[in-house]
Amino acid sequence: MLGVEGKSITEIDEKEINRIWLKHYDEGVRPNIDYPEIPLYQLLEDTAKKYPDKTALIFFGKKITYRELDEMSDRIAGFLKSLGIKKGDRVILDLPNVPQYVAAYYGILKVGATVVQCNPLYTEREIRYIQENSEAEYGFFVEFVYPRIKGLLAEGKLKKAVICKIEDYLPFPLNILYPLKKEKVRIEKSDKVVYWKDALKSPLTKERPEINPKDDVAIFLYTGGTTGVPKAVMSTHFNLVANVYQTLEWVVDRTPDDVFIGVLPYFHSFGMTTSMNAPIANGSTIVLIPDPRDIKRILESIQKYRASIFCGVPTMYAAIINHPDVKKYDLSSVKACISGAAPLPVEVKRRFEEITGGKLVEGYGLSETSPVALGNPVYGLNKEGSIGIPFPDTYAVVIDDEGKVLPIGEVGELVIKGPQVMKGYYKMEEETKKVLVNGWLLTGDMAKMDEDGYFYIVDRKKDMIIAGGYNIYPREVEEVLYEHPAVVEAAVVGVPDPYRGETVKAYIVLKPEYKGKVTEQEIIQFCKERLAAYKVPKLVEFRDELPKSAVGKILRRVLREEEIKKIKG
Template sequence: MNISSQLALTAKTNPMKEAYVFEGDSKTYAELNAAINAFASGLEAMGIKKGDHIALVVGNSPYFIVGLYGAARLGATVVPINPIYTPDELSYILRDGDVKAVITLDLLVPLFEKLHHYLPDTETYIICETPDGKEKAKNFPVEQLSLFPKMKSFTSIMANGSFMYEGPELQDDDVAVILYTSGTTGKPKGAMLTHKNLYRNAKDSADFLKMNDSDKVVATLPMFHVFCLTVALNAPLMNGATVIIVPRFSPQAIFETVKKYEATVFAGVPTMYNFLLQSQGDVEDLKSLRLCISGGASMPVALLQNFEKKYQVIISEGYGLSEASPVTCFNPLDKPRKPGSIGTTIVNVENKVVNELAEEVAPGEVGELVVRGPNVMKGYYKMPEETAHAIRDNWLYTGDLATMDDEGYFYIVDRKKDMIIVGGYNVYPREVEEVLYSHENVVEVAVVGVPDPELGEAVKCFVVTDQPVAQVELLAYCAERLAKYKVPSSIEFLEELPKNTTGKILRRALKEKLGV
């Protein structure tokens, strides 16, 4: 069984059940399944086959669902990518991921027009129409683009497909998705998630959260991110629930959406909950919610308690990582939750805390959190050494320091790596440092995370230069090469950076200088 075949089963047993709602339009499971069949067979007709890699560069929309599940039914491997990535970030993933076809929005055609010359292995660009894109196209002769011969419309592929397509036989160990995660080396690593990984984690998460076919789940987290992909998309569709797609988060949009559709489940990162708490929304607007889910970053205890008190709804905080599909823990719904904890282990997954000798430590002691289960990735794409380092004796080493109490509740103490979490997005210092090091006047740079009242953390840089450079120039330089959430919030210039006796830059000393 896999996510695509499970959806097909739901379409047979409950065909008229609403599968998703998007901007006032809705589709039943029967209609969604037919669209998935048409798209999968249309891809096959144009030469895409089982095992080929397809990038999905679209926002939250039905295009994402049909693209993901259609590719899965064909047996192709999907590479979801953030649509706001810069050309450098996009081209690296498309090349490293051996992407044969790209599904993207018409608004991004100018970007791919600039990029496609550097992507010789990418044969096809499947263009999804948007209202804004169609309006701009009136003054934009796409037929004159050098990219045009490689372009096909999403609609035409659907039209050439068959509603009765069954697809090839898929194996549990076949790679369904490659999720690129920021790496400590400065280059993203592709975590290979199999059909079994996705299916088991979605099912086990849904069971833990007691999702059922009467639930209506708000999907406003980015669908390309593994948190939304599993918890707000695959898990509800696994159980015949309805997904309410919200393209962009805003407190007003959430209040209106939850009230209009009587949503029962909302998933978000702490930043979203903070915005909802600080807004002037009516408490009655969220009264239909039975459960809120938080992940992506640690939620401050005060925020959790104040939100629950104001809106009278439970927040279950959990933990996960891309390499684990992602969920390993959630605060349980049937026994006391512990604010500040990431909860207890979900079914079919094992978590434990170990020391440097891989020995499990006693409750209350700090060690590295390691994970084992059917949700753990197959490995990093084309990175056998990194895979061997991350997965040892079938245990995934998360890189996070944690403790476990006597009742099996886990607590994240600190990040073993120097990762910065900006509004739920992971930012690795080395990735930002590499960009700044490429500036001709930058001699040394160190990046740390600092507290931010809205985003949880912000990126701060300490820079040493050989010539005077304005802060605004370096920020603009970063903005051209990094996604918006990775761009530093501030840059501080120093004569030299603190180092140890071997010459290693001491980020901890810089944090102490800032009092964080």
């Protein structure tokens, strides 16, 4: 019993809850932690003082020490200060996992500005939305993104862009060979464009604005919603520092000698916290891998650098166990892996643990929770299909439609409270009020809890698709489809896929004059020009009509059920 069954979350104090899950914590994991109220950038500064000569980053063999990384971020802070960027300003960070990402991230924080996370796969339209919504006037961009920000620079919405080349930190001869592998991007000379190496020539600054960790926003993380409009999750310095400490606490046998694989994209909250901020706070070495699809490099890196901790999404682990050469690599150094962003198939967990000898456990989180909120114990009881138990200082209950706590075993909405829960959505007060009630975050996920305090997701947010660990909101894809002149109606659903978890499928009703003239490939190409690759429908089906409710609402659920029936035969 939790002791609060039947009570509303508007009136309960989380301290009233009987945390029945604590008995399943691994030995040494504390249920409560005294979190330091510090700016997020201090994680790097403290480690650089403690381990100045230790390798912080390894990038294609190039090694960067903590002293060098801290100085790079100080120089970027100096550069930003010279532009007049101050506390509260927003700066876009649109890079893959490269050394520039880490240095710029902490440099932005050191001047008191907010890091606006952006996916390098985003199209011009998606980048424009983030720039306009965040009102960021400056940013760091990987070279190949330049054609997509030219318009923003020309219009003056972006005042300056720092262009980062992948080869900047590649050792010889890779730094010479690398550009030959990529299509060369032509960048016009302009006072609005600065190259990373020139930005690094700025005098470093040790000046820091006063930060209120519990109130000042460190990061904007964009997440979708049922409205189809991405929302900027405002994570404070304290939210993120707390989640770093919670994550490190969970891996009870961690040491500064651990080597982390940094392959989860850092622009995503899961990668940012578990594979960048946490290892830096721990004084560990990070092997940076910019392409999460490069399974061969992941295998090589684990073997070469004796990597011990690797956070990823289920598709990564599935790709590793199914790689034709997996047996040729020594993966015995792996001791702990946390899987998130999508359900972890039981068979993938079993085979990965057999191959590595390490532990692979499933966790649960959201951008709104910085992101990790629950997880299976690394060494203790793991329950198949469960997302685990709440992290230290984290409370979770299941509620009914009236907000009242449900008893063990009953299905309702999962709600979470803890130091990692966001401040709110930027410029969206009504949306914030809908999901934050008395400090509780309403996740929108349907769940149940068992007698041991383990939680199970029964159904996800009604319409969200999770493909390869990426969250895709049907409304956003549908809005693009409706822009096509031949489309009269469109619905997008996630259909089961053995590798990606789900695949995006579009159902389309064409205008009479276009029937038989528009192809599936044309629709896919239309989407490719307007959406990031992972959002583009892989399957298209034309129909004469779509299933609808009595009031005319298109029923995505019916379409998905039809697909599942087809698979089951």
